[in-house]
Amino acid sequence: MHQHTLTRVIILGLLAILGIVGMQTYWVATTWNLNDTEFSQKAKLALYGVARQLAAENNSDLPSRDIVRQRSSNYFIVNIESEIDALRLEILMQQELVRLSLDLPFEYAIFDCTTDQMAYGGYCQASTEPEDPVLAERTSYLAPDENLLYYFGIKFPTRTGYLWEKMQLVVFLSLILMLTVAFFGYSVVVMLRQRRLATMQKDFIDNMTHEFKTPLSTIRIAAGVFLRDERVAADGRLSRYAQLIHQQYERLNEQVEKVLQIARIEQGNFEIKKESTDLHRIMPDLLGSARVRAEERSGTLEVDLPGHPLPLLADPLHLSNILHNLLDNAIKYSGEKPRIRVRGELRGQALHLSISDSGPGIAPEHQERLFEKFYRIPTGDVHDVKGFGLGLFYVAQICRAHGWTIRVESSLGQGATFRLQLPLLPIVQVVTT
Template identity: 75%
Template sequence: MQKSVLRRVIVLGVVAILGIVGMQSYWVVTTWGLNDTEFSQKAKLALYGVARQIAAANNADLPSQDIIRQQSSNYFIVNIESEIDALQLEALMQEELVRLHLDVPFEYAIFDCTSDQMAYGAYCQAPSGNENMDLDLTGSYLPPDKELLYYFGVKFPTRTGYIWEKMQLVFFLSIILALTVAFFIYSVIVILRQRRLASMQKDFIDNMTHEFKTPLSTIRIAAGVFLRDERIQKDARLSRYAQLIHQQYERLNGQVEKVLNIAQIEKGSFEVKKERVDLQTLLPDLLNSTRARTDELSGELTTNFPREPLPLLADPVHLSNILHNLLDNAVKYSGETPRITVSGIHEGNNLRMSISDEGPGIAAEHRDRLFEKFYRVPTGDVHDVKGFGLGLFYVAQICKVHGWPIQVDSEVGTGTTITITFPILPVPQAIAT
């Protein structure tokens, strides 16, 4: 993953996470406020209903204002200006709480004029009989209000627990969100660490590959000297060794060139120098080299190409490389006796060039991944064909840069055909005639 792409992903991820966390926090705060407001309103309605019924029982009128004073979040004072019976107050309070579906325990106290203190009444469980709120609050202090004369106070000690209970789903979702944020942060750390390791590995491979170029050049020169030496040519054994050295040089140099080209593609410094190239001038050398290999293995190479010029707009070096890769793969994966067919068919202004083999073929689940970097079709514990899985990746990248469609047709047991569609340039009239 490129650095700029990774940076954008992280920035967008952080912005999205911050937005979600902000919305979740706002939702939690708002929901808490709504539940708190709902609790206070229900408590005030219950207390007002109790005050109204006590006043009616005493044939008294309620004060014109300040009937209910909220001293704190869970403590209320009710100004009634008439005599208050503790048992009546407790019964009416439970009745009102049941009516309003406010199932919370409460404790109450009545102001005693003689002692100028609140006379504690009792701690009453929730009207629904919910015994799981086991609080030993008997004798807790309920402060008086010095401005009033006839009043009682009611305290709801489990108000906070009641709101928490109503917000269980909200807090559960918040925990899920927190875990998601933690996972995102962990994922970013892992991605950055893996990217750093991959970058180090890539730099090492690139540097090592460049370092190979000098000794490879020396080996090529030495192998050439050996092959041209008359004394070595006369000695069959030494001549075979010299050829072996040259062949291994060609093989290793080809792998090094693949790695270097792919490194340039990934860095974005890959350049394709397109020019007019006649495919007919490139094919003979490639086909002759392939035919020599197939003949050596008692195989066969069949060609079926148009005879007229086939001008393309392409980079000749990379065009030769990808055709060499495809022919090389066809030989390597055709078994002990390779039978290769190279054909070209005109379709309008295009040439469909196909390279076919009669090898074991490729299963459907592997065909879509053939052009992935480092991917090789699994062959179990047998690795009779050497390679890094870079050849077809390089072919796909070159075709992509040139705009050439590439297609793979294969079935297990029937062989594989790879087809590239080349746009053909117009042939000058003088050449055409």
């Protein structure tokens, strides 16, 4: 993954996470406020109902306003301007809370005008079930009101727990969101670590391949001197050794060049120099070399191309490289007696070029990954064909840079066919250039 792409992914991910966290926070706060408002309204309705019934039983009238005053989030004062029976207050309070589905404990106290203090009544359950003895012994301070004479106070000690209990789903979803954010953070750390390791690996490969160029050049010069020396040519054993050195040099140099080309592609430093090129000027050398290699293994190479000019707008070097890679793969993976077929077919203004082999074929699950970097079809512990898995990746990158399409068709036991679709130029352009 390129640095700019990774940066965009992280920034967009952070923005998305911040947006989701913001929405979740707003949702939690809104839900809390709604539940809190609902609690206050129900508590006031219950207390008003109690006040109304107490006033009716005492044949008195309720004050015209400010009957129920909320002194804090969980403490209410009820002004009824008549005497209050503590036992009757408990019963009515329990009934009203149950009626309004506000099933939570409460503490109450009644103002004693002789002492100017709140006389603590007790800690009660909203339901009519027997009280927990431990809870019944709890005491709490309920503040008086200096402007009232006959009133009582009700406090709900478990209000906060009641609200959180009503928000269980919201809390659960928030925990999931927190886990998601933590997982995203962990993923970012892993991505950055993998990016750093990939950069280190890439730098090492680049440095290693560049360091190989000097000794390879020396080997090429030395092998050339040996091959031209008359004494070496006269000795069959030395001549074979010199040819072997030169062949291994070419093989190693080809792999190093592939690595360097891939590095330039990934860095964006490689350039495609398109020019008008006739495919017939490139194919003879490639086909001649491939035919010799196929015949050395008792194989054949069949060619069926249109006879007239095939002008393309392409980089000749890269075009030669991708055709060489496809022919090289066809020969290497065709078994002991390769049968290679190169066929070109004109369809409209495009040449459909196919290169087929007689190899074991490619399973469908591997075909989509053939053009990935370093990917090679698993063969267990057997590695009959050497390579780094860079050839087809390079082919795919060059085709993409030119705007060409490439695909593979294969069935197990029936070989593989690579198909290229190459747009043609008008023949007039080739003649004028």
